[in-house]
Amino acid sequence: MRSIFVALLLVLPFAQSSSVAAAPVDFGAACDSPVTNPDANAIVHEVFDVKTEELAKAGLLPPGFWERNKDYGFAICDNPGSYDANAIYGKGVMFDYGLVVFLFAQARALILGRYISAPRQFDVFTELVARFADQGPDTKMNPFQVLTESAVERGVSPEEVRKTVSDPAFQKREQTLMLVTMYFLSMHERCHIALDHGTRLAEINKLPEPERAKPKQDLEIEADRCALDIINKDESRFKSSPVSFFGVLVVIATQAVVSSRPALSRENSHPSTRARLKIAKARVLEFIGTPSTQAASNYAATISATADLFDTLLAKLEVAQ
Ligand SMILES: [Zn+2]
Numbered sequence: 001m002r003s004i005f006v007a008l009l010l011v012l013p014f015a016q017s018s019s020v021a022a023a024p025v026d027f028g029a030a031c032d033s034p035v036t037n038p039d040a041n042a043i044v045h046e047v048f049d050v051k052t053e054e055l056a057k058a059g060l061l062p063p064g065f066w067e068r069n070k071d072y073g074f075a076i077c078d079n080p081g082s083y084d085a086n087a088i089y090g091k092g093v094m095f096d097y098g099l100v101v102f103l104f105a106q107a108r109a110l111i112l113g114r115y116i117s118a119p120r121q122f123d124v125f126t127e128l129v130a131r132f133a134d135q136g137p138d139t140k141m142n143p144f145q146v147l148t149e150s151a152v153e154r155g156v157s158p159e160e161v162r163k164t165v166s167d168p169a170f171q172k173r174e175q176t177l178m179l180v181t182m183y184f185l186s187m188h189e190r191c192h193i194a195l196d197h198g199t200r201l202a203e204i205n206k207l208p209e210p211e212r213a214k215p216k217q218d219l220e221i222e223a224d225r226c227a228l229d230i231i232n233k234d235e236s237r238f239k240s241s242p243v244s245f246f247g248v249l250v251v252i253a254t255q256a257v258v259s260s261r262p263a264l265s266r267e268n269s270h271p272s273t274r275a276r277l278k279i280a281k282a283r284v285l286e287f288i289g290t291p292s293t294q295a296a297s298n299y300a301a302t303i304s305a306t307a308d309l310f311d312t313l314l315a316k317l318e319v320a321q
Contacts, residue, residue: 022049024075025092031077035097040076044095047179048074048186060233062226065194072193076100083258085189089198093189099254102132103185105143106250107177108165112147115164116154122309124150129253129313180247184227188251191226192219217276224252224280232287245284245303252277253310274314281307 024034024041035041056066074093082096105128113124127150128143135141151161164170192198197219204215231244284303291297 022073025073025088025094027075027077027088027091027094030088031075031094032080033078035076035078037076040097040100043179044074044076044100044182044186047182048093048190051183052186052190055230055234058237060237061230062194065190068194068196069190072190084255085185087189087192087197089193089201093186093193095185100182102143103181103250103254104174104178105147106254107174107181108144109147109150110177110246110250111170111174112151112161112164115170116151116156122306123154126309126313130316133258177246177250180244181250182247183244184231184247184251187227187230188223191223191230195219195222195226197223220255221276221279224248224276225283228280228283228287245287246306248280248284249277249303249306249310252280253314274311277307277311277314 024036027034052061052066052069055061056070072087072092074095076095076097078097079094080098083099083102085093085095085099087093106125109125109128110122114121116124124147128146131146132141132143148158148161152158156164165174200219201216204212204219207215228248231248235244281304284307285300288296288300288303291300
């Protein structure tokens with residue numbers, strides 16, 4: 001997997017800078033196996049640390065956000081069967097290595113699917129997520145192998161897949177998508193910290209077990225909204241097509257899939273929630289507003305279609321349980 005991260009590093013905006021990640025946070029027993037791969041750590045560092053500080057300097061973070069967050073570092077941990085990111089209050093944010101790799105695979109699946117067939121561009125992605133959701137926590141599925149198999153089933157030879165994914169234009173697109181998924185994920189976790197959800201979580205955990213799910217889900221929706229608002233503010237500076245919103249959809253769908261599969265979830269802190277996806281979709285479309293150009297109109301339609309696709313996928317996985 002190392003070569004994948006090396007390729008990704010080439011497009012990082014600050015890769016040439018002397019910015020080096022601080023030592024990973026020591027999460028003790030909560031981290032089964034700390035991942036020290038410098039390339040994987042450099043990628044998370046660029047988004048989690050460098051990007052957040054850039055937003056703080058540009059005055060794009062909500063009041064108090066940076067103050068509460070500036071001392072928080074991160075660590076990547078190989079916690080088999082976790083596939084999650086967690087804010088550990090008072091310590092830092094823990095990213096599961098399997099999740100980081102899986103997000104990259106999803107970015108590749110979305111771009112590869114588009115190269116294979118524009119009208120059926122989501123097929124490869126859908127197959128990857130469905131097969132991933134079906135695996136047990138101990139299965140060491142290689143998502144990149146699944147992608148190749150899925151492409152072969154659609155009449156593309158392994159050699160063609162290899163050529164396609166080594167094309168610089170392809171790589172640029174998948175890397176951009178990977179970085180925006182990490183961007184949303186980092187902001188979501190930092191929003192939990194900024195909104196002092198640790199205190200509220202302690203209160204929620206005093207409630208009887210059956211009453212905890214709903215207020216926990218509310219915390220997730222608040223963190224999503226906070227992260228979306230930050231991304232929107234950032235994007236509105238450039239008036240670019242908000243590709244970041246694809247990152248939002250990928251992360252929310254991933255967490256919903258993972259949490260809806262008990263085999264993949266250690267604790268049910270991210271309850272299965274198509275509602276969460278629905279709220280995010282509405283928020284994104286609200287940001288785009290009334291499209292004033294053909295490009296904006298196409299963009300809104302694509303976001304809407306993508307959100308609907310993810311919802312269909314989640315509904316199927318729910319039924320399959
Ligand atoms: Zn969360």
